[in-house]
Amino acid sequence: xxxVAQSPRYKIIEKRQSVAFWCNPISGxxxxxxxxxxxxxxxxxxxxxxxxxxxxxxxxPKDRFSAERLKGVDSTLKIQPAKLEDSAVYLCASSLDVGxxxxxxxxxxxxLLVL
Amino acid sequence: xxxxxxxxxxxxxxxGENATMNCSYKTSINNLxxxxxxxxxxxxxxxxxxxxxxxxxxxxxxxxLDTSKKSSSLLITASRxxxxxxxxxxxxxxxxxxxxxxxxxxxxxxxx
Numbered sequence: 001x002x003x004v005a006q007s008p009r010y011k012i013i014e015k016r017q018s019v020a021f022w023c024n025p026i027s028g029x030x031x032x033x034x035x036x037x038x039x040x041x042x043x044x045x046x047x048x049x050x051x052x053x054x055x056x057x058x059x060x061p062k063d064r065f066s067a068e069r070l071k072g073v074d075s076t077l078k079i080q081p082a083k084l085e086d087s088a089v090y091l092c093a094s095s096l097d098v099g100x101x102x103x104x105x106x107x108x109x110x111x112l113l114v115l
Numbered sequence: 116x117x118x119x120x121x122x123x124x125x126x127x128x129x130x131g132e133n134a135t136m137n138c139s140y141k142t143s144i145n146n147l148x149x150x151x152x153x154x155x156x157x158x159x160x161x162x163x164x165x166x167x168x169x170x171x172x173x174x175x176x177x178x179x180l181d182t183s184k185k186s187s188s189l190l191i192t193a194s195r196x197x198x199x200x201x202x203x204x205x206x207x208x209x210x211x212x213x214x215x216x217x218x219x220x221x222x223x224x225x226x227x
Binding site (some may be wrong): 004031040041042043044045048055056091093095100101102103104105106107108109111 | 118145146148150155156157158159160163165203205207213214215216217218219220
């Protein structure tokens, strides 16, 4: 079974530029999560999708971050414009839409450096 | 904050020794999960314990949950160098869908 795929793995941009991350979840997983992990901290949930609907985006800085999952499969997270404090690893995870609690399966992450 | 807090922040042991890591949380939970993260990689699920369970085992892993003290422990027996990683506890709350809240993590170093 293929795992969660993410691209790119690394990205370096200057502040005020835009950047986009892509995630393809495990086949059949209806729930998709985007996390931000700052160095030395645990992952913080940015947004959770169930199919193509948003379940929770309470911690997403909506003035600069946006995410979509148009066909209920892969997803894109965008930052526009980026700030220095956005430097972090952006993790995508997915889970089956069956019961609670659920195990989350994580991708390798995208490491973003904003200069 | 509902975030779990792990203790200690860092742990260094010799190969073959046991490693015990603790997690405390503040509000009632539905479940608690432990994840491992190797340097530069994504998180890997280790074990899940529900609020009505007290202890679970998986291979060399043993997790306990004390809801009266709002705490959990993860024990790794007979540690190996490959166990070197960061370990996170994640808590799930009733009514929070499948959302998990992660702690800051424990860095475990196992010396060969």
